[in-house]
Amino acid sequence: MIFELKTHNFAQNFGVVMTCKRLFSLLILVLGLLGNSKLCLAQAEEHAATAPVEGAEAHGHEEKKGINITELVFGHVSDSHEWHLFSLKNAEGHEHAVAMSLPMIVYQPGKGLSVFSSSVFGEQHEWRKEADGKAISQTYNGLYIEKHMKEKLLAEDGSAVYDFSITKNVLSMLVGVVLLLWTMTSAAGKYKGKSMMAPKGFQNFVEVVVVFLRDEVVKPNLGHKYKAYMPLLLTIFFFIWINNLLGLLPGGANFTGNIAVTACLALITFIVMMASSNSHFWSHLLNPPNVPFLVKCLLVLIEVMSLIIKPVALMIRLFANMLAGHIVILSVICLIFIFALLNVYVGGGFVVISLAFSIFMFMLELLVAVIQAFIFTTLTCVFIGQAMEGDHSHDDGHGHKEAVAH
Amino acid sequence: MDLLTPELGLFFWTLIAFLAVFFILRKFAWQPILSSLGDREKGIADSIATAERVKGEMSQLKAENEKLLAQAREERTTMLKEAKEMKDRIINEAKEQAKTEANKIIVDAQQQIQQQKMAAMTEVKNEIGSLAVEVAGRILRQQLNAKDGQEMYMKMLADDIKLN
Numbered sequence: 001m002i003f004e005l006k007t008h009n010f011a012q013n014f015g016v017v018m019t020c021k022r023l024f025s026l027l028i029l030v031l032g033l034l035g036n037s038k039l040c041l042a043q044a045e046e047h048a049a050t051a052p053v054e055g056a057e058a059h060g061h062e063e064k065k066g067i068n069i070t071e072l073v074f075g076h077v078s079d080s081h082e083w084h085l086f087s088l089k090n091a092e093g094h095e096h097a098v099a100m101s102l103p104m105i106v107y108q109p110g111k112g113l114s115v116f117s118s119s120v121f122g123e124q125h126e127w128r129k130e131a132d133g134k135a136i137s138q139t140y141n142g143l144y145i146e147k148h149m150k151e152k153l154l155a156e157d158g159s160a161v162y163d164f165s166i167t168k169n170v171l172s173m174l175v176g177v178v179l180l181l182w183t184m185t186s187a188a189g190k191y192k193g194k195s196m197m198a199p200k201g202f203q204n205f206v207e208v209v210v211v212f213l214r215d216e217v218v219k220p221n222l223g224h225k226y227k228a229y230m231p232l233l234l235t236i237f238f239f240i241w242i243n244n245l246l247g248l249l250p251g252g253a254n255f256t257g258n259i260a261v262t263a264c265l266a267l268i269t270f271i272v273m274m275a276s277s278n279s280h281f282w283s284h285l286l287n288p289p290n291v292p293f294l295v296k297c298l299l300v301l302i303e304v305m306s307l308i309i310k311p312v313a314l315m316i317r318l319f320a321n322m323l324a325g326h327i328v329i330l331s332v333i334c335l336i337f338i339f340a341l342l343n344v345y346v347g348g349g350f351v352v353i354s355l356a357f358s359i360f361m362f363m364l365e366l367l368v369a370v371i372q373a374f375i376f377t378t379l380t381c382v383f384i385g386q387a388m389e390g391d392h393s394h395d396d397g398h399g400h401k402e403a404v405a406h
Numbered sequence: 407m408d409l410l411t412p413e414l415g416l417f418f419w420t421l422i423a424f425l426a427v428f429f430i431l432r433k434f435a436w437q438p439i440l441s442s443l444g445d446r447e448k449g450i451a452d453s454i455a456t457a458e459r460v461k462g463e464m465s466q467l468k469a470e471n472e473k474l475l476a477q478a479r480e481e482r483t484t485m486l487k488e489a490k491e492m493k494d495r496i497i498n499e500a501k502e503q504a505k506t507e508a509n510k511i512i513v514d515a516q517q518q519i520q521q522q523k524m525a526a527m528t529e530v531k532n533e534i535g536s537l538a539v540e541v542a543g544r545i546l547r548q549q550l551n552a553k554d555g556q557e558m559y560m561k562m563l564a565d566d567i568k569l570n
Contacts, residue, residue, distance in 0.1 A: 078409065079416060105415075149408035164415045177423050184435035191442035196449050210439055230440055231432035239427060260412035264420040323409070 069338065071133075073330045077254040077323055078150035080168045081118040085251055087125070097123050102171060106143065106153065107162040114141070118165070121145050169261070172253035176243045184238065213237060217378050221385035229384060232272060236265065237377040244322060244369030248362065256372075257322030259315065266315035269380045273310070277387035284390075310383050314376060321372050325365040332358040 075084075083100035090096055101119035108114070121127075121137035127147065128136045137145040139156060146152045153163040166174075187206040190199070199207045218226045218233055243255045255261055285303045288296055336354045340347025549555035 074409075079413060150413075162414060164418055166419070167413075167416060169416055170419045173420065173423055177427050180427060181430060181435075184431055188435040188438040191438050196446055206439065207443065210436075211443065214440075214443075227440070231436040232428060234436050235424070235428045235431050238431075239424060258412075258416060259410055260414075260416040261420045263412045264417050264424065268421075268424065 069331075069334050072334065073327055074149050076330055077257060077326045079253070079258060081121070081145060081151055081153075081165055082124065083168045083171065083251075083253075084124070095125055097125060099124070102168065103166045104153075105164040105166065107164060108155065109160055109162075116140070168253045169255045169258055172246055172255045173243060173261075176239070176246050176255070179246075180238055180242050209237070210234060213377065217374075217381050221381045222388070223385075225388065229272075229276075229381070233377050233381055236269075236380060237373050240265070240318065240376055241370055241373035244373060245366075247322065247326065248365055248369065254323065254326050257319060257324075257326055259319050262315040262319040265318070265376070266311035269314060269383065270311040272380070273383045273387045276384050278390070280390040281387050310379075314379055318372050318376055321368055325361070325368055329358055329361045329365065332361060 081104065082102055085098045085100070087095050087097045101117045104114075104116050104118050104120075106114050106116075120140040121144065124135070124137075124147070127138075127145075130136060133148060135147040137147070142156045143161065144154060144156065146154050153161050153165070155161045183202065184206065187203045190203045213234060214226070214230060218230055222229055240256060243261075246252050247254050247256055285307075286300060288299050288303075291299060332354050336347055336351050338347075339350040546559075550559065
């Protein structure tokens with residue numbers, strides 16, 4: 001129920017943003033997200049108080065001076081084919097973007113695989129603007145990027161294009177992966193031959209997290225079979241955490257706030273959950289004992305739905321939390337420029353408030369980064385634990401076969 | 407709804423990267439860390455168990471030592487007592503023996519004294535007897551030299567016979 005309400009809110013919010021594209025709607029979105037992520041009411045009130053002024057005044061200026069807050073915020077939180085760092089204006093007032101071009105890997109049925117740099121599409125601020133807010137890039141090899149809320153690679157002739165590019169998010173993830181591999185293997189290397197020694201430095205930190213997850217999360221949920229699941233759950237936890245943190249860096253990508261990423265992680269959870277389910281779980285799910293026939297029909301329907309809803313809830317939760325955090329921080333920063341448009345001194349004065357609030361949000365996001373990673377891991381563990389509930393070692397193999405058959 | 411539609415490319419790369427990270431870390435990080443942690447925990451548990459066992463053994467040993475000590479002390483006391491008893495007995499025996507010896511010697515001595523005394527007495531008696539006989543002989547000879555002396559004596563002898 002909560003889940004449905006959440007997505008409903010979300011869909012509504014995004015719909016409003018897309019149709020109106022006005023600052024006021026952005027603030028509604030921020031309020032909605034604040035409400036969703038259960039932040040304290042006082043901050044929301046603060047926003048509400050300033051909202052009408054901004055809505056009325058900033059909207060008029062926005063068009064003239066050309067700051068499009070929605071585009072700016074969503075440009076930051078959505079994936080991109082280049083890594084935009086900042087823009088400079090040269091002496092003639094000509095804008096020049098300092099951005100890193102990224103490799104494009106494109107598969108087109110019939111044409112095969114092609115690899116090229118994203119710089120072939122030209123600088124983003126020079127892309128052709130269309131009336132409905134879309135920006136269209138230069139054409140290369142019959143391909144062009146259409147950018148609205150996010151970038152889409154399309155073919156001119158309308159044929160199918162599969163975009164496997166190393167985008168900003170993919171690159172950010174690769175950085176995270178390298179960091180993760182390096183830190184964890186080096187921490188593991190310290191154990192070699194001296195497992196009886198007290199841990200030191202980073203190894204200590206890793207050990208605390210590992211032991212905490214093992215004793216507080218995995219063991220209580222999975223019982224004696226916990227050992228087989230430890231690597232997966234640890235990987236999920238550290239993978240999400242390190243990418244959450246990388247996303248918080250200035251200029252970082254919003255990797256874990258992307259639905260494709262959370263969908264992928266949720267799919268893995270779902271597969272593992274199905275693979276570890278046993279006959280006991282399925283018999284209770286498809287044929288609940290001691291229940292009248294009509295209720296049974298309803299119950300089975302709900303239970304089967306819950307199977308799907310579990311990973312979907314995981315997917316939405318992580319996505320929404322990380323995206324909301326990014327949008328809130330960006331919005332707060334953007335307030336400075338909105339007030340600066342109103343009056344330079346007001347904007348300057350607002351820097352203090354805005355910075356204080358964004359620092360607070362940043363701290364909160366640091367916390368959210370670890371909490372969300374922990375929640376994802378814990379719920380994965382709980383779902384796996386439910387799927388192998390009532391499992392006894394004697395029907396172990398049988399349970400697995402059953403799960404595969406289903 | 408743009409933000410809610412997952413991109414295929416990102417999904418694909420995430421899946422690949424996650425699985426790669428999972429398999430690499432499982433082999434090179436989680437297994438060593440978890441097994442080391444397991445080893446350490448087992449080691450600590452073993453050490454504590456060993457310490458407990460050694461402690462138990464120590465206390466047992468101590469108890470045994472104390473028992474031995476007590477036993478030794480008791481033995482010493484017994485030995486001392488026995489030695490004392492033996493000493494007393496030996497002394498007593500010696501005393502007894504000495505007493506007996508002494509008594510025997512005394513008895514012997516007394517006997518000898520008695521014998522000697524008797525012998526001396528006999529000798530003195532004999533001496534006195536012979537002296538008396540000689541004196542009597544002389545007196546008799548003197549008296550019997552005269553006639554009436556002889557008669558008187560005969561009378562006296564006859565009286566003696568009459569009296570008997």
